[in-house]
Amino acid sequence: MRRPVRIGNCSGFYGDRIAAAREMVEGGTGAEGIDVLCGDYLAELTMLILAKAQSRDPAGGFARTFLTQMEQVLGTCSDRGIKIVANAGGLNPAGLALALRELAERLGVSVRVAHVEGDDLRANLTEITPPVGAVAPVSANAYLGGWGIAEALGAGADVVVTGRVTDASLVVGPAAWWHGWGHTDWDRLAGAVVAGHVIECGPQATGGNYAFLDEITDRRYPGFPIAEVAADGSSVITKHADTGGLVSVGTVTAQLLYEIAEPAYLGPDVVTHFDTVGLTQQAEHRVAITGAVGSPPPETLKVALNDVGGYRNTMTMVLTGLDLEAKSEFAQEQLFDVLGGRDSFAEVDVRLLRFDAMDAPTNDQACAHLRITVKDSDPRKVGRAFSSGIMEIALAGYAGFHTTTPPTSESAFGVYRPAAVPRSSVTQVVVMPDGERLRIADPPTGPVPTPEVADRAAIASPAGPTCRAPLGSVLGARSGDKGGDANIGLWARDDAGYAWAREYLNVDRLRVLLGPEAAQLRIERFELPNLRAINVVVHGLLGQGVASSTRLDAQAKGLGEYVRSRMVDIPQSLVSAS
Structure with missing residues (x-):
């Protein structure tokens, strides 16, 4: 049995902190050093950008910032025997592998670079369900697992770059290779998925975007996370010494709840049951994760499709002072009269964003924004013809007219569609530096688990008088996007808070707290007692994905904080304890 493998993350998205790779590699040596450097660069929107x-x-078609990071650390990683694994290959992992070999030659570093391919389905769309249709998507990628990475490392690769693998696979692959796991080591693989899910978004696991700001006493830039994955699949989440941020049960809980749906988390290698995971504060900045249970993965793989949706443009008019509703109606009537009517566009979205206050102490606090977005397949309609139409009413409209930007041009937008494909239609292949191609076998599969009702035999909800207070005085939250859906994870810091939240936050109350935009949407609610958490999925809140969403917060990043700000009746004992 080998010691735990130390896997450090250096990227949570394409465009993340460039210096993170160097900081992770140079931040520790010996027992404090890392064995594997990994980075996550892909998301649904990123595939469209690539x-x-x-x-x-x-x-x-690959993440070029990864090359910048590798220029800083490739030599050090080679000297220290640190393996590098990243999904920065995007739509062209072979191209990134070639660029890395050229970089290594220029630096005088001897490394073996392999890549994993097979996820790109643009040349074979026939088996995807629902059917793709007559117009081919600009990207179509199956989510592969970690076995290609494990095979490449086992065959002697020093650097492995992939296309669209699941984010957690960047930890699953190295852990499976390091410990020699098999395809049916379900619980071990599930534990690695959990560790991978925690560190995939970089400093979100070490205090970044954390709801309870008062707990972050070290306000320096957070150190990026490290997962120490043991042979049994358990892990410890930590960070390098003398770096900012915090690693606590709270910060790890927040990231565990990020962008998930039902507790049975489907993946290409294993179904991970998040309702079995336990967290323990082992020491300062060290959180142990234990108990993960896994089961066989489904017979299909998730597929992300991105289509060209058309063109869009947004302009924002500022309304100030009195009669804002009337000014808004007047502006819209004038604008669409100038533009030939709302029906001249494929889609029109109008939002009156009220930031104003009566008798405001400053000019800014007396303002609201009238935000108008138009979409169409014809770029001429939504380009300068639209934004110049806004300017035509500048001197003819409501008192105090001004805009937040000068006239703008149109931009193309994409539409995200989730789909599935049989495993038999996807061939995962590792391409070694000498051109040898290693085909990766699929693991055994099983039926998709049905959601289970959580056991409610636990602490009773606190009784006694209540007081009006923000929901966030008791609960933390983290929210994000899953295609067109939004996820909000809500958790309590103690058993009493969770007992109250579990009883109080039914779907009807959640719908009220989410506000009018969720009134007609399907809301799912899942309990995770082991994490003192409730996960909420709001279907369709983001329309056809972030690239096409007209919400001001297109990725629902602030949705959890909005819900925390809502005033509710909370037992006084909980508010006093917080």
Whole structure:
């Protein structure tokens, strides 16, 4: 049995902190050093961005910032025997592997670079369900697992770059390789998925975007996270010494709840049952994760499709002072009269954003925003013709007219669609530096688990008088996007708070707290007693995904904090304890 493998993350998205790779590699040596450097660069929106880049340059389509990071650390990683694993290959992992070999030659560093391919389905769309249709998507990627990474490392690769693997696979693959796990080591694999899910978003696990700001006493930039994954699949989440932020049961809970749905978390290698996971504060900045249970993965793989949706433009008019509702109606009547009517566009979205206060002490506090977005397949309609129409009413409209920006041009937008494909239609292949191609076998599969009702035999909800207080005085939250859906994870810091939240936060109350935009949407609610948490999925809140959403917060990043700000009746004993 080998010691735990130390896997450090250096990226949570394409565009994250460039210095994170160097800081992770140089931040510790010996027992405090890392064995594997990993980075997550892909999301649904990123695949669309990379598709646009590849359309301009067929040799592109990968995350170029990864090359910048590797220029800083490749030599040190080679000297220390640190393996590198990243999904920065995007739509062109072979191209990134070639660029890395050229970089290594220029630096005089001897490394073996392998890549994993097979996720890109643009050349074979026939088996995808629901059917793709007559117009081919600009990207179509199956979510692969970690076994290709494990095979590449086992065959001697020093650097492994992939296309669209699941974010957690960047930990699952190295852990499976390090410990020699098999395809049916379900609980061990599930534990690695949990560890991977925690560190995949970088400093979100170490105090970043954390709801309870008062707990973050070290306000320096957070150190990026490290997962120490043991042979039995348990892990410890930590960070390098003398770095900012916090690793606590709270910060790890927040990230565990990020962008999930039902507790049975489906993946290509294993179904991970998040309602079995336990967290313990082992020491300062060290949180142990134990108890993860896994079961066989489904017979299909998730597929992310991105289509060209058309063109869009947004302009914002500022309304100030009195009669804001009337000014808003007047502005819309004038604008669409100038533009030939609302029906001249494929889609119109109008939002009156009220930031104003009566008798405001400053000019800014007396303002609201009238935000108008138009979409159409014809770029001429939504380009300068639209934004110049806004300016036509500048001297003819409501008192105090001004805009937040000068006239703007149109921009293309994409539409995200989730789909599935049989495993038999996808061939995962590792390509070694010498060109050898290693085909990766699929694991055994099983039926998709049905959601279970959580055991309610626990602490009774606190009784006694209540007081009006923000929900966030008792509960933390983290929210995000899953395609067109939004997820909000809510958790309590103690058993009494969870007992109250579990009883109080039914779907009807959640719908009220979420506000009018969720009034007609399907809301799912899942309990995770082991994490003192409730996970909420709001279906369709983001329309057809972040690239096409007209919400001001298109990725629902602030949705959890909005819910925490809502005033509710809370037992006084809980508010006093907080």
